């Protein structure tokens with residue numbers, strides 16, 4: 001599934017194998033300003049390098065406190081984990097009886113996620129896909145629960161609009177989306193997303209009906225949850 005690597009990916013990968021810490025610094029620098037995450041393809045390259053050098057500060061964070069109550073409230077059905085990383089949300093949902101499709105655009109994250117799901121004894125379908133082009137990967141509708149822990153808060157406005165278009169197209173009527181994200185204004189890392197920006201992005205086909213602080217990252221920054229319902 002990994003496909004052909006571009007020249008720049010091959011250079012970074014070979015560099016990371018010889019001098020992992022220098023490669024990590026190389027990877028972290030642009031991420032701290034969040035700039036690369038906002039550029040199409042470079043966001044994917046950036047995350048790819050971060051997984052490759054093992055700089056994944058989000059990995060293994062506590063899961064959003066809203067997740068389990070929401071999954072229980074909705075019962076069982078089809079769930080989509082958007083930007084699943086190494087799969088903790090997907091695995092929890094599969095344990096609760098959901099049929100889960102987990103997508104991420106980094107192969108290495110999906111490999112770890114697949115191993116974790118196998119060790120947990122649950123079935124999750126993992127797919128390498130870009131959330132801004134979901135339908136072009138054959139993802140079709142019917143999801144009643146959609147989760148995004150830390151995916152949408154990075155990219156540019158244009159990519160966010162593409163993300164919303166695609167996610168809206170595969171969500172069932174009445175579906176719920178639990179979006180967990182940093183607020184804007186952090187000195188480093190993803191640019192974050194405010195309640196107003198969530199409303200701007202989703203207003204045409206979703207109702208934002210709850211939001212507030214959820215869990216705190218290892219760096220001590222609180223992430224917000226946004227709960228939306230598909231019209």
Ligand SMILES: C[S@@+](CC[C@H](N)C(=O)[O-])C[C@H]1O[C@@H](n2cnc3c(N)ncnc32)[C@H](O)[C@@H]1O
Pocket residue numbers: 043047058059060061082083084085086087088103104105106109129130131132148149150151
């Ligand atoms: C901050 S990590 C969070 C991972 C996971 N959700 C978690 O809570 O641990 C963001 C993840 O989203 C993925 N991602 C970012 N933009 C994406 C996109 N447009 N399509 C698919 N995956 C994306 C990254 O590869 C990364 O694994």
